């Protein structure tokens with residue numbers, strides 16, 4: 001049944017307020033695929049489209065039919081000042097004209113620190129842009145490293161903390177192998193709550209090229225690129241006496257099998273797996289790049305108590321089916337691989353910077369109370385899975401994701417609100433694909449073996465990030481530096497009695 005006009009308005013309104021919408025059809029519970037077609041020559045949207053991959057419902061609203069279109073106008077000078085104020089304070093910014101959650105744009109900085117100061121904010125609905133004036137003190141200091149007045153932004157706490165989610169052993173699998181007993185056993189031992197749907201050109205053997213002799217095999221892989229086949233020759237050791245054990249490679253040539261006299265399998269090996277394992281035996285090592293995986297979609301399965309996992313979610317997954325269908329039609333030589341991610345117990349990263357004891361906002365006992373509160377109150381697993389998913393989506397901006405693609409982190413999101421309640425400084429996600437010898441990439445991220453995603457939860461103007469190690473060192477003074485002597489006598493130093501550090505007590509400063 002198609003969506004009613006009221007449901008369509010609700011979808012449209014929810015999208016502008018949260019940047020995603022869910023299907024209103026009964027029992028669908030599906031995040032809609034939303035598309036913004038920009039209006040020509042404008043910063044605003046031209047058409048908004050939403051569709052549900054589960055029930056097939058869809059809708060489209062063009063700018064002129066926007067119920068608020070008549071009210072669109074330029075932001076006033078006062079409204080611009082208020083926007084500037086919110087940028088400085090952090091937190092979500094809503095358009096003063098139409099109430100839309102508006103986007104921030106950042107200067108990109110080199111290195112892993114993901115963003116610089118906010119350069120402008122934009123409402124895609126009414127097409128208003130506010131470009132921040134250049135040269136505010138904090139910005140100038142961040143941009144111009146010759147300013148030597150110490151750190152541009154203050155710490156909030158002496159002891160700042162971040163939660164890091166580490167996946168050191170991702171598992172790569174194809175969908176038709178998910179019922180294998182070996183995989184099911186692994187999936188049982190390490191619950192996979194996050195998955196990534198990835199693609200790369202199919203890799204097969206060139207059956208005519210296989211030759212083997214004394215304990216070695218030579219052949220070439222064929223990488224089925226869209227522009228035509230690429231041949232990757234290799235020679236590697238193989239400890240099976242060749243005269244007794246024929247090496248079989250049958251259509252579609254993606255596996256070699258070695259059988260014994262009775263015809264039983266001794267070794268079977270997938271072409272792409274062998275390519276990753278023979279790395280050093282390739283005639284040209286740079287050909288390892290053909291193993292690179294493009295991340296198309298990041299998703300999670302958790303349920304209420306962690307009872308749902310990625311393998312059962314992927315058995316009946318609309319986006320996955322849509323990707324298979326699209327690739328079958330447009331890129332039949334591509335292969336889909338599913339990266340299953342299971343995370344280790346979370347790591348709390350702490351940074352204690354005594355140099356800022358006179359400049360940090362919260363010091364002394366209140367700072368200690370914050371520290372113990374963070375250590376005593378672990379972020380719930382469900383919330384950790386949620387921020388890890390969102391951070392990976394924001395990082396890769398995968399083609400098939402909508403939610404969180406541009407809007408993370410955001411204090412308006414409830415799914416990881418505990419991180420804000422605890423007043424954490426940042427969250428981080430770490431994926432190690434090096435052991436599998438392959439790299440991940442997306443249109444926005446170049447290929448990398450190990451993915452390190454760090455997101456400060458607060459605006460860089462407001463609070464120094466725990467990952468911002470580049471604290472500026474003051475210029476060398478002309479006179480020798482005299483040691484600093486405290487103005488307060490030792491007896492007069494106030495000391496905490498520990499009573500205010502009761503478990504569970506929150507810092508309200």
Ligand SMILES: [Zn+2]
Pocket residue numbers: 023024025028029030052053054055056057
């Ligand atoms: Zn639906």
Ligand SMILES: [Zn+2]
Pocket residue numbers: 095096097098099100123124125126127128
């Ligand atoms: Zn607006």
